[in-house]
Amino acid sequence: MIAAALLCLEAAGLCAEIAGRVVAVHDGDTITVLTPDKTQFRVRLQSIDAPELKQAFGNNSKRELSRVVFGKQVRVGEQGKDQYDRVLGQVYAGPTWVNDAQVKAGMAWVYLAYSSDPRLVAAEKAAHDFKRGLWKDKAPAPPWDWRRTESQGGGTMRSRGRH
Secondary structure (H helix, E strand, C coil): CHHHHHHHHHHCCCCCEEEEEEEEEEECCEEEEECCCCCEEEEEECCEECCCCCCCCHHHHHHHHHHHHCCCEEEEEEEEECCCCCEEEEEEECCEEHHHHHHHCCCCEECCCCCCCHHHHHHHHHHHHCCCHHHHCCCCCCHHHHHHHHHCCCCCCCCCCCC
16 A cells, blocks of 8 residues: 555656665654665655754654664655755655654654645644653744754744644
């Protein structure tokens, strides 16, 4: 089913597939995939945004993503590149949709500026309602707000209360 979905997306010209082993996990939403021909791709998990490493739950998010993918074979449905030349993709480790798994575990937000996938939105709401991961915090700061505050000299971040 997942392979069929990737093929459908590929047939529609929306993505190509990258397959390989995860050799690095940089944070909660970025990995490096090494293909059998020894090509490395830095992949940003599309549609989600995990806490920055210096942010609350940032290291937890990285640790959870590592648990799910590090050293494992993955498939990436490529959906373009970002401004840092990273591949944007939907990542699958076996039957697990990794982007969704990070959100379900409360290790990332849905990046609504770039996605409104109802499955991810529902996963985030469930993680929030059950206080999983970053949702245990009374006022988790979305990474996009945290980055903006940090670039302006820092300060205390409070949640905008999406839920």
